Amino acid sequence: MTLARNLDAIIPDIVAWRHDFHEHPELLYDVHRTAGVVERLLGAFGCDEVVGGIGRTGVVGVIRGTRPGKVIGLRADMDALPIEETTNLAYRSKTSGLMHACGHDGHTAMLLGAARIFAGDRDFAGTVVVIFQPAEEGGAGARAMIEDGLLERFGIEEVYGMHNMPGLAVGRFALRPGPLMAAADKLTVEIEGRGGHAARPHLCVDPILVGSHIVTQLQSLVARNVDPLESAVVSITSFEADGSHNIIPQKVVLRGTARTLRHEVQDLVEARFVQVAEGTAALHGATARAVYERLYPITANDPGRAAFAARVAADVAGPGNVNDDTPPRMGGEDFSFMLEKRPGAIIFLGNGDSAGLHHPAYDFDDSAIRHGVSYWLRLVETASQS
Numbered sequence: 001m002t003l004a005r006n007l008d009a010i011i012p013d014i015v016a017w018r019h020d021f022h023e024h025p026e027l028l029y030d031v032h033r034t035a036g037v038v039e040r041l042l043g044a045f046g047c048d049e050v051v052g053g054i055g056r057t058g059v060v061g062v063i064r065g066t067r068p069g070k071v072i073g074l075r076a077d078m079d080a081l082p083i084e085e086t087t088n089l090a091y092r093s094k095t096s097g098l099m100h101a102c103g104h105d106g107h108t109a110m111l112l113g114a115a116r117i118f119a120g121d122r123d124f125a126g127t128v129v130v131i132f133q134p135a136e137e138g139g140a141g142a143r144a145m146i147e148d149g150l151l152e153r154f155g156i157e158e159v160y161g162m163h164n165m166p167g168l169a170v171g172r173f174a175l176r177p178g179p180l181m182a183a184a185d186k187l188t189v190e191i192e193g194r195g196g197h198a199a200r201p202h203l204c205v206d207p208i209l210v211g212s213h214i215v216t217q218l219q220s221l222v223a224r225n226v227d228p229l230e231s232a233v234v235s236i237t238s239f240e241a242d243g244s245h246n247i248i249p250q251k252v253v254l255r256g257t258a259r260t261l262r263h264e265v266q267d268l269v270e271a272r273f274v275q276v277a278e279g280t281a282a283l284h285g286a287t288a289r290a291v292y293e294r295l296y297p298i299t300a301n302d303p304g305r306a307a308f309a310a311r312v313a314a315d316v317a318g319p320g321n322v323n324d325d326t327p328p329r330m331g332g333e334d335f336s337f338m339l340e341k342r343p344g345a346i347i348f349l350g351n352g353d354s355a356g357l358h359h360p361a362y363d364f365d366d367s368a369i370r371h372g373v374s375y376w377l378r379l380v381e382t383a384s385q386s
Helices: 002-023 032-045 104-121 141-147 207-225 263-283 303-317 335-341 366-385
Strands: 049-054 058-064 067-077 125-133 158-165 178-181 183-192 232-241 251-260 287-296 299-301 344-350
Touching: 002 032, 002 104, 002 366, 032 049, 032 058, 032 104, 032 125, 058 104, 058 141, 067 104, 067 335, 067 366, 104 125, 104 158, 104 366, 125 141, 125 366, 141 335, 158 303, 158 335, 158 366, 183 207, 183 263, 207 232, 207 251, 207 263, 232 263, 251 263, 263 287, 299 303, 299 335, 299 344, 303 344, 303 366, 335 344, 344 366
Parallel strands: 067 125, 067 158, 158 344
Antiparallel strands: 049 058, 058 125, 178 299, 183 251, 183 287, 232 251
16 A cells, blocks of 8 residues: 555644544534634645635545546545533543534544645545535535535545444444445424313313323334334434423424435335324324424445445455444434435444444544544555556
């Protein structure tokens, strides 16, 4: 791997960037500091083009190799989460209520490291487009960048992503062809009953009771409507009411999520969700408005590109350290928007025995950096040879 020959020398810089991003987490599209650092570094590396403001706060760098070839997009996400960090790290978050609890600090730093080597070496065919995306955590930043012309403007032909995975040993990779992560959809049920005095419930239609029945009935949706050999999740995660200890409220709102791995199952879950929620409310004399919002599509790897990515990972880590048929996860990922538009694949990078993603004690494992950057370098190097 000729591109990786200079990697050891810059690992300390990549770790320092990662720690800096971790100290200064930013939410959704408000990643102005992070994007500014990324833009400045890409310019210092000598990228052929550096463009900010793609999809509001996304940054793109273009690096052309010495020989003609494909235009390949490599994507990292930059945003953090609204979680109070509980680690005692020297570089813990300096912003109350925000932290990098999903490893996007590591993703951004690793792609910056790869970009530095690409720009300094250029011993590859084609063009590398490094994509630094905002708002992965619920803001659909990938879609915003696409709608801002990302793929057409830079002529991207294939796209590749990487996400760290707690519980997978450092130095190991995992992926699969086809659906790897679930569609992530938003559920809302607005229930209206008839409020009144809690001591006179017979004169009311209690929306709290109705909402409780709806929560229970929705659990039968997967158990008794979805084929047991398929995968689906329906979770109600919020129950909002404005009553008091002696007031039956007029309205309540339920919120939650649905996760599916196939479009046919997604269609079924959406239809039954509306029927069950609104029908259960009517049964109790209340009204309900059930809204099913499709947020992130199914993250499906192109089979050919997934096989290519697995070969690249095996070159980096050794064949025994790559699981190319890992079970799908029910989490969502907005890289799915890019995979809907261009062939490509996303791969999991081992983060060792860390706290789980979105946990207040989580931290990206710096020892994984070498493996992640090596994967990016080898992917471009291998694509040059095909």
